[in-house]
Amino acid sequence: xxxxxxxxxIVIDHITAGKGMTLxxxxxxAELDCSVAIIKNADSVKMxxxxxxxxxxxxxxxxxxxxYIDPDVTINIIRDGKTIKRKHLDIPEYVTGVIRCTNPRxxxxxxxxxxxxxxxxxxxxRIYRCIYCESKAKNKTLD
Amino acid sequence: xxxxxxxxxxxxxxxxxxxxxxxxxxxxxKPQNYSEKCRGKKLATLFYEPSTRTRLSFEAAMYELGGHxxxxxxxxxxxxxxxxxxxxxxxxxxxxxxxxAMRHYKEGAPLVASMNxxxxxxxxxxxxxxxxxxxxxxxxxxxCEKGRLADMTIGFCGDLKFGRTVHSLLNxxxxxxxxxxxxxxxxxxxxxEYLRHELQKKKIDFRETQALEESLPELDILYMxxxxxxxxxxxxxxxxxxxxxILTPEKLEKARADLSILHPLPRVNExxxxxxxxxxxxxxxxxxxGKYIRMALILRLLEID
Numbered sequence: 001x002x003x004x005x006x007x008x009x010i011v012i013d014h015i016t017a018g019k020g021m022t023l024x025x026x027x028x029x030a031e032l033d034c035s036v037a038i039i040k041n042a043d044s045v046k047m048x049x050x051x052x053x054x055x056x057x058x059x060x061x062x063x064x065x066x067x068y069i070d071p072d073v074t075i076n077i078i079r080d081g082k083t084i085k086r087k088h089l090d091i092p093e094y095v096t097g098v099i100r101c102t103n104p105r106x107x108x109x110x111x112x113x114x115x116x117x118x119x120x121x122x123x124x125x126r127i128y129r130c131i132y133c134e135s136k137a138k139n140k141t142l143d
Numbered sequence: 144x145x146x147x148x149x150x151x152x153x154x155x156x157x158x159x160x161x162x163x164x165x166x167x168x169x170x171x172x173k174p175q176n177y178s179e180k181c182r183g184k185k186l187a188t189l190f191y192e193p194s195t196r197t198r199l200s201f202e203a204a205m206y207e208l209g210g211h212x213x214x215x216x217x218x219x220x221x222x223x224x225x226x227x228x229x230x231x232x233x234x235x236x237x238x239x240x241x242x243x244a245m246r247h248y249k250e251g252a253p254l255v256a257s258m259n260x261x262x263x264x265x266x267x268x269x270x271x272x273x274x275x276x277x278x279x280x281x282x283x284x285x286x287c288e289k290g291r292l293a294d295m296t297i298g299f300c301g302d303l304k305f306g307r308t309v310h311s312l313l314n315x316x317x318x319x320x321x322x323x324x325x326x327x328x329x330x331x332x333x334x335x336e337y338l339r340h341e342l343q344k345k346k347i348d349f350r351e352t353q354a355l356e357e358s359l360p361e362l363d364i365l366y367m368x369x370x371x372x373x374x375x376x377x378x379x380x381x382x383x384x385x386x387x388x389i390l391t392p393e394k395l396e397k398a399r400a401d402l403s404i405l406h407p408l409p410r411v412n413e414x415x416x417x418x419x420x421x422x423x424x425x426x427x428x429x430x431x432x433g434k435y436i437r438m439a440l441i442l443r444l445l446e447i448d
Contacts, residue, residue, distance in 0.1 A: 105270045107251040111228050114255060122340070132251025133272055134337055 003037050003054065010061060011076040011083075012053040017041055019070045020051030026065050026098060032057065064092035068099070068128070093120050095128060099137045106133035148257040148264045149440065152275040152315045160315070163279060164286050166439035167432070174207065177438065180447050181210030187240035188214035189232065189256075190267070191247045192373075196408055196430055197267050197276065201244045204437040213240060218248075233260040242444055244276075245269075248373075263444040271305040277407050278311035279440065280433035285364060287432065288403045288425055294321035298358055300388050301368035301413055303328040308407040309368055310338055317347050324349035325358045329387045331380070332370065355388050359398040365390070367406045367413055367426075391415045395423070405429055 015023060020038045023029075029036050034057035044050040058077065066073060067089035077085040095118045101108045108114050108130070118128040118137050128137040149155065155163070170177050186205040190198050193216070202212045229247065233256035236243055243260060245253045246267040253266035268274040286292055297316060299309050303326055313334070316322050324342070326334055326349060333339075333351060342349050352358055359365070370385040372378075389412060390404070406414060406426040418424050442448070 103250065105248075105250050105272075107229065107247070107249040107255055107269075110249060111230065111255065113228075114230075121337075122344070127340075129337065130251070132254055133270075134250075136337060 003039065005081060006035075006054055006056045006078050007081050009034070009057050009078050010055045010059065011078060012055075012066065013050070013074045013076060014044070014047060015051035015053065015073050016070050017047070017049035017051055020053055023051075023053060023066060023069055026069060027062060029053070029055065032059065062098075063087075063089055064095050065098045067092050068095045071126075091120060091123060091126060094118065094131075095120075095137075099128065101130040101133065101135055102138050103130065103133050103135040106130060106135060108132055147444070148253075148266075149275050149444065150254050150257055150264070150266045151273050152278045152311045154275070157318050160279070160282060163436060163439045163443060164283050166442065167283050167435040168287070170438050171435050177208055177442075179209040180442060181205060181208035181445065184208075184210040184242070184445060185240040186210060186212050186214075186441065187236045187243045188212060188216070188267075189236065189243060189245045189247075190214065190216045191218040191245075191252070192268075193217060194246055194268070196433065197246060197274075198244075200430070200433045201265075201267065201276075201437055203434050204441060207434070208438055208441060210241075210441075214244075229255045230259040232256070233264065237261040242441060265440065265444065268307060271307050271310075273311050274307040274407075275311055276437055276440065277308045277433070278315050279436040280429060281308070281312050281366070281405060281407070282315060283432045283436045284405060284425060284429045285403070288428075289363065292316070293319040295319070295363045296323040296325065296361055297364040297366060298325040298327055298362040299366045299368070300327040300355055300390075302332045302370045302384075303334045303368070304332040305371055306368040309334070309366070312366065313338060313342070317342065317345055322347070325362065326351045327353065327355050327358055327388065329353060329384055331384060332387075355390075356394050356397060359394065359402075362398065362402055365398070365402060365404050367404065367410075369406075369409065369411050369413055386412065389413055389415065390418055392417050392421065395421060398423070 020040055037054040039052040041049045071091050075087040076083045096115055099118050100116055117131045119131050121127050121129045188198055205212050229252045237260045242263045244265045244267045245256050247269050250270040250272035253269050257264040303309050372381050402423045403425045404423050
C-alpha cells in the first residue's frame with residue numbers, strides 16, 4: 001500500500017491498532033477539506049500492529065482528546081516535508097468535550113449546552129470523573 | 144480563607160472548618176453580638192426540591208444575623224418551570240441578592256451556579272451527591288458532643304448509596320487522625336464505588352457490613368440515615384429496602400453509654416420515637432447546631448467578621 005508523504009501537516013503515529021477511527025471521529029477529521037489518510041493495522045516493530053493518521057494540513061489539534069483516547073501516540077509536525085517537531089503527550093488533567101456523562105442525575109443531562117468536562121482523579125488507573133457529579137467516565141464519547 | 148463558594152465540603156481546609164466551628168460556638172454563646180451583622184444583606188434561597196430543615200435553618204440563620212431572605216421553595220414556582228437554565232438563574236439572582244443557598248435535584252447544579260454567579264453560592268444539597276452544610280452541622284455536633292473530631296469510630300447506617308450527607312461526612316471526617324468507619328447497609332445501598340476508591344486511596348480504616356446490632360458496641364457515633372423514596376427509580380425497590388434498619392431501645396442496650404446518635408432528619412421510621420428520650424439521641428440538637436454553623440458560614444462567605 002502506498003500513501004504519499006505529506007509536505008505540511010501532522011502525522012499521528014503509534015496509535016494502538018483499532019483506535020484510529022475513534023481518533024478520526026473525536027477530532028472531527030471528516031470535516032477537514034484537506035487530504036486525510038487512516039492506515040489501519042500497519043506493521044510496527046515496537047507495537048506489532050498500529051494505526052496511523054496523516055493530515056495534509058497543520059491544524060489546531062485537540063491534544064487532550066488525543067491523549068485521553070490513546071496517550072502513547074507520537075505526534076509529528078511536518079513542514080516542507082521534514083519532521084520539525086515530535087511530541088509525546090502527557091495524560092491530560094482535564095478532558096473537555098470528548099466524553100459524555102452517562103449519569104441521568106447529572107446536571108449535564110438537562111442543561112445540554114454545558115461543556116462536558118472530566119477530571120483525572122487516578123493517574124495510575126487513568127480514571128476520569130465528571131466535574132459536576134463525580135461519576136466515572138465510561139468512555140462514551142460525544143457524537 | 145480564600146474562598147467564595149461552598150460546593151463541596153473539601154472546598155474547606157481542616158483549619159477553615161475549625162474557624163467556622165469556633166465562630167459558630169461564639170454565636171451560640173453571644174447571639175446578641177451578631178444580630179445586626181448582616182443588616183442590609185439578602186440571602187436568596189433557591190430550592191428546586193422540597194426541604195424543611197435546610198431551607199428554614201438558612202432562613203433563620205439570615206434573620207438572626209439581621210439580614211433578609213428571598214427565593215422559592217420548589218421548582219414549579221420558579222422560572223425553571225419555563226425552562227430557564229441554572230446558569231441563567233444564577234446570573235439573574237446575582238443582581239438581586241448578596242449570597243445564594245441552592246438545593247437542586249440534579250447533581251452538580253450548584254457548581255454550575257457558582258461558575259455563573261457573581262455572588263457566593265452555597266450548595267444546600269445536589270441530588271444524591273453532596274450536602275456540605277449538613278456536614279458542617281454534623282461536624283459542629285460531633286465537636287460539641289464529643290469535644291473532638293479525631294480518634295473516633297463512626298458507624299453510618301442505612302442508605303449509604305444515595306445518602307449525600309453520608310458522602311460529605313465521610314469525606315470530611317477522612318481528614319482527621321485516628322478515624323475509623325463502619326459502613327452498615329444492605330447490599331444494594333452500599334457506598335458508591337468512587338467513594339470506596341477514595342477511602343482506599345487515602346488508606347482510611349473502614350469496613351462494610353450488613354449487621355447493625357453487632358457493630359453497635361464499637362461505635363462512638365452512630366449516624367443513621369433514611370432510605371429516601373425520591374432517590375429510587377423503582378417503587379418496589381424502595382418498599383423492599385426502607386425497613387432494613389430500625390434503631391430501637393432494645394438494640395441500643397448493646398451500645399456504649401457515651402454513644403452519640405446523629406441523624407440528618409427527616410426521620411421516617413429508622414429510629415423509633417422511643418429512642419428520642421435516650422440521652423444518647425442528639426438529632427434534634429443537631430438541627431439547632433445547623434442554624435449556628437450556617438450563620439458562621441454566611442458571615443465568612445460575605446467576609447463579615
